[in-house]
Amino acid sequence: MVMAETKNKNQAYLEMDDKYVNPVLSRSARIVAERASGSYIYDMNGDAYLDLSTGIAVNSVGHCHPKVVAAAKAQLDELMHTSVTVHHKRYIELSKKLTEIAPSKRLDSVFLTNSGAEAVEGAMKMARYVTGRPAIINFRGSFHGRTMFTTALTTSKLYYREKYEPLPGSIHTALFPYEYRSHFRGQPEKVVDEVFENIDMLFHQFVHPEQVACFLVEPIQGEGGYIVPPQGFLPRLRELADKHGIMLVIDEVQSGFARTGKMFAIEHEGVEPDIMLMAKAIAGGLPLAAFISRSDLTHKWPAGRHGSTFGGNPVSCAAALATIEVMQEEKLCERAHKLGEMMMSRLKAFAKGKDYIGEVRGRGLMIGIEFNDKDGGPSKELADKVAERCFEHKMIVLTCGNAGQVIRLIPPLTMSDSEAEKALEILEKSMTF
Ligand SMILES: Cc1ncc(COP(=O)(O)O)c(C=O)c1O
Structure with missing residues (x-):
């Protein structure tokens, strides 16, 4: 899934990327990271993106601890x-x-x-x-x-x-x-x-x-x-x-x-x-x-x-x-458990009565949200739409699943309560259809 292109300062690098980087390497968000700290990645415009992808589960202690x-x-x-x-x-x-x-x-x-x-x-x-x-x-x-x-x-x-x-x-x-x-x-x-x-x-x-x-x-x-x-x-x-x-x-x-x-x-x-x-x-x-x-x-x-x-x-x-x-x-096991329980119960409550959200599942801060189409089958379309909307709100999430029907949340385990609150608000907005 490729998200909407961000113009301006990222642009020159994105054009070079298109020219020189083997196109087999797909990236989810079309921004150029200049630096990162804690739960945020900053692009070349200085825009901050809340990162719920952590370089695919890598930056668990936050970026550049x-x-x-x-x-x-x-x-x-x-x-x-x-x-x-x-x-x-x-x-x-x-x-x-x-x-x-x-x-x-x-x-x-x-x-x-x-x-x-x-x-x-x-x-x-x-x-x-x-x-x-x-x-x-x-x-x-x-x-x-x-x-x-x-x-x-x-x-x-x-x-x-x-x-x-x-x-x-x-x-x-x-x-x-x-x-x-x-x-x-x-x-x-x-x-x-x-x-x-x-x-x-x-x-x-x-x-x-x-x-x-x-x-x-x-x-x-x-x-x-x-x-x-x-x-x-x-x-x-x-x-x-x-x-x-x-x-x-x-x-x-x-x-x-x-x-x-x-x-x-x-x-x-x-x-x-x-x-x-x-x-x-x-x-x-x-x-x-x-x-x-x-x-x-x-x-x-x-x-x-x-x-x-x-x-x-x-x-x-x-x-x-x-x-x-x-x-x-920093007791990050306890943190992952506590924050994970909080996020998962809020997401489960949000999903109630919405047939297009099939399941919210996971353990700790490894959380998946599976989307359904009208017939109850896996919906890549909805998962992609949610990821795109999150990106429009300057938050990065990834998809997974055999059909790409799942949004996966892999935030830094060091994420603050207020960052978690912001992430949930963006997710709830993005998952409202
Ligand atoms: C469960 C699992 N095993 C192995 C790998 C491969 O790791 P790497 O990309 O570092 O080669 C991944 C990567 O996503 C993974 O999720």
Whole structure:
């Protein structure tokens, strides 16, 4: 979706962008960001945009948090890059920190990468190597990245896959419990039962469970539509994984780092992953990602079997250490929970009696609003219209969902009460038809 063009000072740059930037790179809002601070992005005219997109769930501590900026600047003066030639202390400190905040004490061994997709790739290589099994089971509606292998693992939209065939194989896709669009809407246990019947069918028709290295799943689907699976789905998946010696890989790239009111969304389910993926908000805006696992597993993966030139860059690691400190000092889990509850209950009250708003859902400050057409089907048209209207009111929101029918709200967790109030007012105006 491309929004209305803003003329004047942005214009010269937008024209250069049109000329020099590969047009495959789509941007949601047609403004040129000059600077950003807290909850706002400022364009080249000096206009302030309230940012409920946070660079797709990255700027969770707000744009350019002073502590994160200071840590990165100090690190720049000290050490910028080493790669795998030598050890460096920020990599080691951050690895230790990630094991301390991980949802289980048994997750005690860390590998750092540059992007979420690279973390997924590394984790898939590890799962195959360590189990000696080829197959991976992913879920319908998932998003795991844009590299060739993660494209094969992504099923949120055909648009991300078509014309890239042949894609890597040995990937089998199970149903995800998307209750709102299920024929068992209102019966969450049946929605979950259907998923496990579907996996059982995969085991009988496509791949023997002993050939499966891992299940790869988002604890809350992001790009797929901000879909929270019914309680019980993830614990049951853990049980099934254990029964067959299959690893459970949890993708917290979008849901992690306090976004849902806990440091990681999987904590809401009390489930222990074998591998957990982290990225996006980890370094407050600098590129960094990670996967964490158990040392009894990682020690089965010999040195040099995987690596990265830039992964675990010292400046990104310093920013990540500062970001995690900010999240803890400013109690951003509690903040996400409290503000999320407030926003969600107000949005639910607003949606009452409006058939075109199908569902308001989410956890913490990971909130999705799903729109319906006249027949109750998914409405991209309405979601786009709402996003456009928000932009006219100088607020940036993104859409998601298999048909683009969901508005996703991913504000900074540091957003003030008055900013939240302003965001809700703009949303309510924009969602009035
Ligand atoms: C759940 C999930 N996994 C993986 C990725 C890929 O991350 P990146 O864009 O950093 O490669 C994304 C990106 O949106 C994501 O939401």
